[in-house]
Amino acid sequence: MTSMSWGPTLLWTPGCETCGTGFWGCTRRLRASPRSLLESREWAPGHPQTQQTQPGLGISPWVPPVWVGGPWGVGPGLTSVPSHSLPSKFTLLFLQEAPSTGSEGQRVAHPGSQESPSESKPFLAPVISNQRVTGPSHFQDVRLIEFDVSGSGISFAAGDVVLIQPSNSAAHVQQFCQVLGLDPDQLFTLQPREPDVSSPTRLPQPCSMRHLVSYHLDIASVPRRSFFELLACLSLHELEREKLLEFSSAQGQEELFEYCNRPRRTILEVLCDFPHTAATIPPDYLLDLIPAIRPRAFSIASSLLTHPSRLQILVAVVQFQTRLKEPRRGLCSSWLASLDPGQGPVRVPLWVRPGSLAFPETPDTPVIMVGPGTGVAPFRAAIQERVAQGQTGNFLFFGCRWRDQDFYWEAEWQELEKRDCLTLVPAFSREQEQKVYVQHRLRELGSLVWELLDRQGAYFYLAGNAKSMPADVSEALMSIFQEEGGLCSPDAAAYLARLQRTRRFQTETWA
Numbered sequence: 001m002t003s004m005s006w007g008p009t010l011l012w013t014p015g016c017e018t019c020g021t022g023f024w025g026c027t028r029r030l031r032a033s034p035r036s037l038l039e040s041r042e043w044a045p046g047h048p049q050t051q052q053t054q055p056g057l058g059i060s061p062w063v064p065p066v067w068v069g070g071p072w073g074v075g076p077g078l079t080s081v082p083s084h085s086l087p088s089k090f091t092l093l094f095l096q097e098a099p100s101t102g103s104e105g106q107r108v109a110h111p112g113s114q115e116s117p118s119e120s121k122p123f124l125a126p127v128i129s130n131q132r133v134t135g136p137s138h139f140q141d142v143r144l145i146e147f148d149v150s151g152s153g154i155s156f157a158a159g160d161v162v163l164i165q166p167s168n169s170a171a172h173v174q175q176f177c178q179v180l181g182l183d184p185d186q187l188f189t190l191q192p193r194e195p196d197v198s199s200p201t202r203l204p205q206p207c208s209m210r211h212l213v214s215y216h217l218d219i220a221s222v223p224r225r226s227f228f229e230l231l232a233c234l235s236l237h238e239l240e241r242e243k244l245l246e247f248s249s250a251q252g253q254e255e256l257f258e259y260c261n262r263p264r265r266t267i268l269e270v271l272c273d274f275p276h277t278a279a280t281i282p283p284d285y286l287l288d289l290i291p292a293i294r295p296r297a298f299s300i301a302s303s304l305l306t307h308p309s310r311l312q313i314l315v316a317v318v319q320f321q322t323r324l325k326e327p328r329r330g331l332c333s334s335w336l337a338s339l340d341p342g343q344g345p346v347r348v349p350l351w352v353r354p355g356s357l358a359f360p361e362t363p364d365t366p367v368i369m370v371g372p373g374t375g376v377a378p379f380r381a382a383i384q385e386r387v388a389q390g391q392t393g394n395f396l397f398f399g400c401r402w403r404d405q406d407f408y409w410e411a412e413w414q415e416l417e418k419r420d421c422l423t424l425v426p427a428f429s430r431e432q433e434q435k436v437y438v439q440h441r442l443r444e445l446g447s448l449v450w451e452l453l454d455r456q457g458a459y460f461y462l463a464g465n466a467k468s469m470p471a472d473v474s475e476a477l478m479s480i481f482q483e484e485g486g487l488c489s490p491d492a493a494a495y496l497a498r499l500q501r502t503r504r505f506q507t508e509t510w511a
Contacts, residue, residue, distance in 0.1 A: 089192065126148045127145065135406070138402070140317070146311070156311070160300050161300060164332060166295075175268065176271070189205050217293070219267045227289060228247040263323050299377040314376075357461060365457060370438050370462045370463070372398065439469075440476075454485060477496060481496065
């Protein structure tokens with residue numbers, strides 16, 4: 001990699017105080033190694049999270065960008081650019097004063113509406129409760145959150161999922177506007193440049209900068225290579241543009257991975273690291289540069305037959321450490337965990353769609369459900385629904401670390417066991433020297449599993465983390481088919497494949 005000559009006048013730029021030292025505060029280290037970006041805000045490398053891969057980091061040949069001209073002033077350290085332009089997808093027409101009619105707000109489905117809530121018009125569901133269900137000393141914060149969906153027209157069955165549209169924190173919105181020099185209260189209307197391009201349906205017209213950044217721009221996501229390519233096109237600062245071009249090139253992908261993806265650096269943090277470039281980004285390019293916030297899907301953890309007009313979800317709050325000083329946090333889970341209905345009314349935009357799990361309607365068909373951790377959520381909905389309909393033969397294999405820390409709905413399961421409505425098989429992985437997981441409990445009860453599947457026509461369901469658990473459970477089933485059913489390995493594999501083909505073996509897993 002070509003070494004860079006860093007100018008002596010590149011100092012800290014106001015507006016990035018909460019990000020750390022800033023990209024240009026590390027110029028001496030960068031002269032020796034561009035890989036040492038922001039070392040003062042980073043811990044030692046080697047965190048397991050760094051094994052992830054970066055979307056968009058290909059080895060395709062790099063095409064030099066088309067430079068963007070504009071009417072912006074050129075100050076110290078800034079360079080002019082060629083005059084031919086790269087048009088933005090939209091034009092932001094700023095309003096000098098607020099319109100006399102209409103008001104800014106989210107496009108939502110109102111109570112009593114004939115239109116079902118959807119992504120373009122979600123239902124603003126009041127949050128009824130937000131309860132932590134893991135022990136105070138447990139490493140992970142898991143929440144049971146309940147919403148009021150009365151009057152929404154929302155209906156769901158066991159196995160369905162709810163989609164939630166999160167928003168950025170007020171602190172991040174303020175910081176973004178500060179770094180880019182935007183007025184959060186500035187109103188604008190969005191105009192597509194091409195007739196076949198439509199404006200985002202979730203954005204009101206007119207819209208404020210605060211609304212755009214809060215609800216639409218995913219400033220907390222890890223940027224792709226295309227972000228750096230466009231940012232280089234927009235940069236008027238010679239040294240920052242040179243580094244952005246380096247990150248955009250095919251030769252610079254290893255450095256980009258080390259800088260951005262390995263530590264999971266966000267778009268907002270990158271903009272703080274390139275303050276001169278960020279301060280001159282034309283607002284017209286914001287929607288080209290930054291992707292839209294995507295809705296997050298959660299398994300519904302309750303049944304309308306047990307909790308009328310209510311919808312519950314089980315949320316594991318995502319937080320982990322990379323070499324960056326600031327912990328990485330999941331946008332949606334952290335936002336949901338922060339909502340406190342005890343401090344006043346709180347509403348969340350949501351809608352429902354069918355999930356991948358479908359449960360048998362016949363009352364005498366047994367179901368075997370394997371749900372470690374938060375994977376148990378859809379099975380709670382199924383058990384509530386089946387018990388309310390008088391269906392028995394409910395077998396739940398639940399796995400967690402400690403009985404007294406993360407045993408979700410323990411009292412509820414025990415009550416159902418007393419009523420002979422449920423057979424619960426727990427696996428507590430950390431309560432003995434040898435770790436015990438759900439696949440071990442399946443093997444221990446192999447004769448029961450084979451009896452239910454082969455002689456009683458049971459359905460088998462699996463939900464949870466997709467890392468290794470699904471393969472481990474499938475391997476346990478193969479072992480049961482051979483040991484209890486007397487099948488050879490090829491026949492056991494064919495038996496499992498037949499269960500999958502006939503939808504008697506269904507999975508819902510996530511990364």
